[in-house]
Amino acid sequence: MSDETSSQAAPSVTPKASYHHGDLRAQLIAAVRELVETHGPDGFSVAEAARRAGVSSAAPYKHFKDRHEILRGVVSEAMDRLRAEMEIGAAAHAPGSLEAVAAVGQAYVDFARAEPGVFRLVFGLTEGHENAPDLLAKGEGCFGVVVQAVAACLSLTPADPDVQRRAYLLWSFVHGHSFLTIDMKHKVAAAEINDWDYLMEISRAILAPSVS
Amino acid sequence: MSDETSSQAAPSVTPKASYHHGDLRAQLIAAVRELVETHGPDGFSVAEAARRAGVSSAAPYKHFKDRHEILRGVVSEAMDRLRAEMEIGAAAHAPGSLEAVAAVGQAYVDFARAEPGVFRLVFGLTEGHENAPDLLAKGEGCFGVVVQAVAACLSLTPADPDVQRRAYLLWSFVHGHSFLTIDMKHKVAAAEINDWDYLMEISRAILAPSVS
DNA sequence: TGTACATCAGTGAACGCGCGTTCACTGATGTAC
DNA sequence: TGTACATCAGTGAACGCGCGTTCACTGATGTAC
Numbered sequence: 041m042s043d044e045t046s047s048q049a050a051p052s053v054t055p056k057a058s059y060h061h062g063d064l065r066a067q068l069i070a071a072v073r074e075l076v077e078t079h080g081p082d083g084f085s086v087a088e089a090a091r092r093a094g095v096s097s098a099a100p101y102k103h104f105k106d107r108h109e110i111l112r113g114v115v116s117e118a119m120d121r122l123r124a125e126m127e128i129g130a131a132a133h134a135p136g137s138l139e140a141v142a143a144v145g146q147a148y149v150d151f152a153r154a155e156p157g158v159f160r161l162v163f164g165l166t167e168g169h170e171n172a173p174d175l176l177a178k179g180e181g182c183f184g185v186v187v188q189a190v191a192a193c194l195s196l197t198p199a200d201p202d203v204q205r206r207a208y209l210l211w212s213f214v215h216g217h218s219f220l221t222i223d224m225k226h227k228v229a230a231a232e233i234n235d236w237d238y239l240m241e242i243s244r245a246i247l248a249p250s251v252s
Numbered sequence: 253m254s255d256e257t258s259s260q261a262a263p264s265v266t267p268k269a270s271y272h273h274g275d276l277r278a279q280l281i282a283a284v285r286e287l288v289e290t291h292g293p294d295g296f297s298v299a300e301a302a303r304r305a306g307v308s309s310a311a312p313y314k315h316f317k318d319r320h321e322i323l324r325g326v327v328s329e330a331m332d333r334l335r336a337e338m339e340i341g342a343a344a345h346a347p348g349s350l351e352a353v354a355a356v357g358q359a360y361v362d363f364a365r366a367e368p369g370v371f372r373l374v375f376g377l378t379e380g381h382e383n384a385p386d387l388l389a390k391g392e393g394c395f396g397v398v399v400q401a402v403a404a405c406l407s408l409t410p411a412d413p414d415v416q417r418r419a420y421l422l423w424s425f426v427h428g429h430s431f432l433t434i435d436m437k438h439k440v441a442a443a444e445i446n447d448w449d450y451l452m453e454i455s456r457a458i459l460a461p462s463v464s
Numbered sequence: 465t466g467t468a469c470a471t472c473a474g475t476g477a478a479c480g481c482g483c484g485t486t487c488a489c490t491g492a493t494g495t496a497c
Numbered sequence: 498t499g500t501a502c503a504t505c506a507g508t509g510a511a512c513g514c515g516c517g518t519t520c521a522c523t524g525a526t527g528t529a530c
Contacts, residue, residue: 064473080378082294087516096475098518103473107517160376163435166292166369208432209454213421216428220420223375242421245457276506299483308508310486315506319484 065103067093069113076114077157081164086110112172115165118158119178122151126185136192138247142239144189145214149235152218159222163215186211193247209246214239277315279305281325288326289369293376298322324384327377330370331390334363338397348404350459354451356401357426361447364430371434375427398423405459421458426451 071092075084086107087097104110129147133140152159169175184198190207191198198204217238283304287296298319299309316322341359345352364371381387396410402419403410410416429450 081376083379085516086518095473097516098476098520099474101518157378160378163431164293164372164376166372167295209425209450212428212432213425213454214428215432216424216426216430218428219375219431220424220427238421242425242458245460246454248457297483298485307506309484310509311507313485 064093064095064099065113068100068103068110069117072110072114073118073155073158076161077155080157081161084111108167108169111161111165112169112175114158115162115169115175116178118155118162119175119182122148122162123178123182123185125151126182130185130189136195138193138240138243141186141189141193141210141243141247142236144186145210145239145243146235148214149218149221149239152222156222159218183207183211186214190247206246210243213242213246276305276307276311277325280312280315280322281329284322284326285330285367285370288373289367292369293373296323320379320381323373323377324381324387326370327374327381327387328390330367330374331387331394334360334374335390335394335397337363338394342397342401348407350405350452350455353398353401353405353422353455353459354448356398357422357429357451357455358447360426361430361433361451364434368434371430395419395423398426402459418458422455425454425458 068089071089072084074092075088086100089110090097090100093099100110104113125147126144129143130140133143165172165175187198187203187207190210191200191203194200194203194206196203217235221235280301283301284296286304287300298312301322302309302312305311312322316325337359338356341355342352345355377384377387399410399415399419402422403412403415406412406415406418408415429447433447
């Protein structure tokens with residue numbers, strides 16, 4: 041009846057809307073996201089997430105096999121958002137422009153800055169998650185956004201090895217900058233907000249040899 | 253008497269050699285390093301480390317205030333090694349050469365590949381370690397190696413803002429590449445071992461505009 | 465439309481576990497005389 | 498050189514804690530007739 045809180049972007053779960061609780065699955069994921077953000081990866085517990093969602097500590101097990109599956113859910117959802125924001129960034133500029141490439145990177149950095157805990161979690165999942173094909177696929181998807189922007193910029197096909205290589209070089213830089221930024225949030229604060237200049241410079245440096 | 257196991261590289265601890273145990277402090281750090289490597293950051297416990305060192309679970313508290321301090325010890329030691337290897341890398345090539353710059357990056361990547369767990373720990377310490385001045389200083393020290401190589405390459409002083417900026421751009425790339433490499437160790441394996449080409453290409457791209 | 469039944473989301477109590485840390489202690493080592 | 502004492506690294510038992518997970522259950526919702 042009341043689907044005021046139903047997020048139709050939620051993937052891989054039948055949207056059966058309000059049953060008993062409403063949508064406990066989504067609320068648990070949101071709770072874990074907050075916990076990870078506040079206490080870092082591994083700083084969450086099923087019990088605490090259940091508490092925050094207002095259910096008993098056994099309830100989560102109706103939606104997730106174990107604690108690892110909840111974490112995977114958080115990561116999956118985060119990757120969806122990351123990709124969406126990268127695409128929005130690219131779309132905000134002329135297709136094929138250097139700015140479009142830089143904007144993809146900017147979206148990436150912004151995401152890391154906005155949710156450093158989740159960002160770390162996404163790229164730090166190493167315990168019981170070695171083989172999660174859906175997550176790997178979503179990672180590929182994110183990289184695909186970079187590849188597409190680079191391909192458009194170089195007027196080449198995304199499958200071109202040169203595009204792949206340059207896209208990877210760019211992604212490495214953006215990834216590293218994102219991590220360094222959230223690691224040193226105290227120190228560099230003021231002098232470091234010129235992401236955009238850096239992103240444009242590095243994009244030009246990496247793409248130029250074939251563009252100019 | 254028997255200082256067969258005394259490592260004179262151990263910092264910040266008076267090397268009083270074999271007391272009861274030998275050098276429990278160092279052995280605990282080694283045990284935790286292994287645990288972190290095997291089970292990931294947060295995958296260690298004081299109890300398990302003590303067990304591996306062959307002492308009771310209370311013994312570690314004679315050397316460390318709490319579990320956080322042990323972790324900080326591991327990170328501190330790892331950063332010493334990382335810096336040493338970066339310096340060795342730089343020293344293996346002509347001072348001021350592009351190769352020297354790339355070699356610093358190569359040492360960094362090699363370290364990440366050799367000890368991915370510890371590498372993650374070094375850059376993921378976010379719980380009770382916000383203000384650990386010695387660790388921040390060691391991070392600065394590592395960055396300083398990059399800065400020095402870049403400065404030599406550009407024939408500028410390390411304090412030059414342009415040197416700082418280019419060094420940071422380079423470090424971001426190397427850092428990102430290191431993380432991506434250890435995250436995707438399964439996938440890219442074969443096609444990705446050409447670190448050196450990447451490092452030379454990116455070093456040239458970032459340093460060239462002022463070199464050529 | 466009404467009733468009987470199957471489904472299944474959430475309960476709450478309980479379990480065993482390993483952990484971090486403290487505590488009074490022991491006994492080997494180093495030091496002063 | 499020998500003895501008395503202070504130091505302090507390591508012991509082992511104990512504590513309270515929160516966690517992950519299971520289990521039999523309850524009661525609301527959806528469905529078949």
